[in-house]
Amino acid sequence: MPTDSTLPAGSTRSAPRRGASREVIYRHSVVVRVTHWVSVLVISLLLMSGLQIFNAHPRLYWGAYGADADKPWLEMAALNPDSDRPTGVLRVAGGELRTTGVLGVSAGESGAFTERGFPRWATLPGARDLATGRRWHFFLAWIFVANGLVYLLVGALNGHFRRDLAPTGAQLRPRSVLAEIIDHIRFRRPAGEEAKHYNVLQKLTYLAVVFVLLPLMVLTGLTMSPGIDSLAPWLLDLLGGRQSARSIHFITADLIVLFVIVHVVEVFIAGVFNEIGSMITGSYAIRTERHP
Amino acid sequence: MIAIQPSRRRLLAAGAASLAGLALAGCDRLSASPSFQQFIGSGEDLTFDAQRFLLAGQPLAREFPASMISPVFKSNGTSMPGSDEYQALADKGFAAWRLIVEGLVARPSSFSLDDLHRMPARTQITRHDCVEGWSAIGRWSGVPLGYLLRLVGISPRARYVVFRCADDLENSLDGSGLYYESIDLFDAFHPQTILAHSMNGRPLPIPNGAPLRLRVERQLGYKHAKYVMRIQLVDRMDRLQGGKGGYWEDRGYEWYAGI
Numbered sequence: 091m092p093t094d095s096t097l098p099a100g101s102t103r104s105a106p107r108r109g110a111s112r113e114v115i116y117r118h119s120v121v122v123r124v125t126h127w128v129s130v131l132v133i134s135l136l137l138m139s140g141l142q143i144f145n146a147h148p149r150l151y152w153g154a155y156g157a158d159a160d161k162p163w164l165e166m167a168a169l170n171p172d173s174d175r176p177t178g179v180l181r182v183a184g185g186e187l188r189t190t191g192v193l194g195v196s197a198g199e200s201g202a203f204t205e206r207g208f209p210r211w212a213t214l215p216g217a218r219d220l221a222t223g224r225r226w227h228f229f230l231a232w233i234f235v236a237n238g239l240v241y242l243l244v245g246a247l248n249g250h251f252r253r254d255l256a257p258t259g260a261q262l263r264p265r266s267v268l269a270e271i272i273d274h275i276r277f278r279r280p281a282g283e284e285a286k287h288y289n290v291l292q293k294l295t296y297l298a299v300v301f302v303l304l305p306l307m308v309l310t311g312l313t314m315s316p317g318i319d320s321l322a323p324w325l326l327d328l329l330g331g332r333q334s335a336r337s338i339h340f341i342t343a344d345l346i347v348l349f350v351i352v353h354v355v356e357v358f359i360a361g362v363f364n365e366i367g368s369m370i371t372g373s374y375a376i377r378t379e380r381h382p
Numbered sequence: 383m384i385a386i387q388p389s390r391r392r393l394l395a396a397g398a399a400s401l402a403g404l405a406l407a408g409c410d411r412l413s414a415s416p417s418f419q420q421f422i423g424s425g426e427d428l429t430f431d432a433q434r435f436l437l438a439g440q441p442l443a444r445e446f447p448a449s450m451i452s453p454v455f456k457s458n459g460t461s462m463p464g465s466d467e468y469q470a471l472a473d474k475g476f477a478a479w480r481l482i483v484e485g486l487v488a489r490p491s492s493f494s495l496d497d498l499h500r501m502p503a504r505t506q507i508t509r510h511d512c513v514e515g516w517s518a519i520g521r522w523s524g525v526p527l528g529y530l531l532r533l534v535g536i537s538p539r540a541r542y543v544v545f546r547c548a549d550d551l552e553n554s555l556d557g558s559g560l561y562y563e564s565i566d567l568f569d570a571f572h573p574q575t576i577l578a579h580s581m582n583g584r585p586l587p588i589p590n591g592a593p594l595r596l597r598v599e600r601q602l603g604y605k606h607a608k609y610v611m612r613i614q615l616v617d618r619m620d621r622l623q624g625g626k627g628g629y630w631e632d633r634g635y636e637w638y639a640g641i
Contacts, residue, residue, distance in 0.1 A: 146514040222413050225419065225422050316600050316602060
């Protein structure tokens with residue numbers, strides 16, 4: 091009897107349990123499961139320590155330079171920072187949004203409203219402490235990179251990307267992509283053979299996260315280091331300058347947050363215990379009959 | 383198929399929320415522990431080693447065309463040192479100011495601003511990246527630090543160059559808040575490491591560090607000490623002020639600011 095780690099993902103491990111309506115397959119290899127949960131922890135803390143760093147200068151610019159006298163495209167600020175009841179605002183590309191309590195102004199260490207970009211509950215550490223935020227961020231960044239390299243190396247060597255993430259020719263036909271979008275809108279869940287593989291929207295999303303968003307986080311992060319910039323100034327030229335790199339780092343982080351929200355909602359739609367269980371044990375139950 | 387009951391869903395949500403709350407409180411408590419700070423600080427040691435390996439060829443920081451100079455070069459930290467001595471020097475255009483070079487050197491010396499202007503100068507248009515996240519581009523002219531160090535002859539025991547400054551961010555009475563910074567010889571002899579007496583073609587303005595500031599282009603802004611009064615060559619930093627090699631370093635920031 092092969093063990094979990096020797097079975098290829100997608101293979102059937104046990105006989106159907108409840109009559110013919112349920113089948114358990116082996117879906118996630120041990121490397122995928124471990125790197126997934128390390129990512130959950132590390133990316134959450136990277137995000138929160140990143141917001142702490144952002145709070146030190148809650149303004150974003152395009153180009154090589156940008157400071158107080160230059161025009162930001164995004165800014166969090168207090169309209170009346172010295173009053174008893176300051177008003178927090180988010181300014182993006184000319185528009186202004188009142189965001190008191192969340193962005194621009196929120197409860198500080200004493201509990202009183204004070205000027206700060208993101209609120210205490212979103213930053214690591216909670217109190218304003220750029221030095222500790224940076225220490226967390228760069229410590230976690232090393233773990234993130236090591237974890238990512240293990241995932242990429244093993245995924246490339248054992249065929250995970252080719253087998254499970256690369257869309258098939260049939261999946262990429264406009265008609266099947268359209269059908270998949272309609273299925274998603276109707277919350278229709280796959281069953282049988284179809285449920286044994288990722289659908290085309292899943293595959294494209296995972297590929298975008300793994301091969302575009304996460305590497306872009308690393309690259310834009312590296313180019314904010316003046317040491318690395320002297321080694322590879324062309325990388326910063328490619329990104330449009332240091333302040334553009336900081337902006338892209340922030341936008342890409344937002345896109346990752348958006349992905350995580352959609353991903354978690356989909357987990358709940360698809361069956362939270364089965365989905366989370368499969369990412370812990372590797373075993374995933376599929377329905378062999380289709381329900382409308 | 384497992385259907386989730388509403389009560390179960392609520393329980394899950396409450397469980398997740400309280401777990402997240404616990405984790406947050408835990409992270410804050412960890413952040414407050416010195417030994418944990420030291421543990422996560424090991425990431426910085428790795429960064430230092432990695433960058434020293436990668437930058438062994440001493441590459442130059444990007445230099446920009448004059449068209450890219452920031453319209454306003456932000457002044458951060460102190461914009462006017464408060465001491466009477468500094469005021470008196472500033473009132474006379476720093477004519478009486480002298481840069482003292484001492485410590486582990488063969489010939490302890492002092493130089494006037496005119497002396498420094500007569501030395502070979504390097505001019506570079508570079509980007510200043512603050513640890514807070516903003517950047518500004520300026521044109522700097524000044525004496526390469528390596529030239530000055532060769533002039534005074536450094537002892538083989540010297541490992542760090544310490545910059546003692548006139549600004550006291552805390553207006554401390556005992557001088558414990560006086561700004562200082564340090565770099566090692568690897569960065570001190572980099573061709574772009576200069577003691578700048580000019581910015582954007584004019585004498586260095588007071589808000590930007592007059593009469594002399596350090597430019598150490600491959601590190602963040604807080605390393606670029608302003609209002610430099612004295613340069614000391616030392617073999618260790620633990621006996622200086624807070625012992626971490628700089629004003630911000632004594633307040634939790636990393637000594638190596640190449641990231």
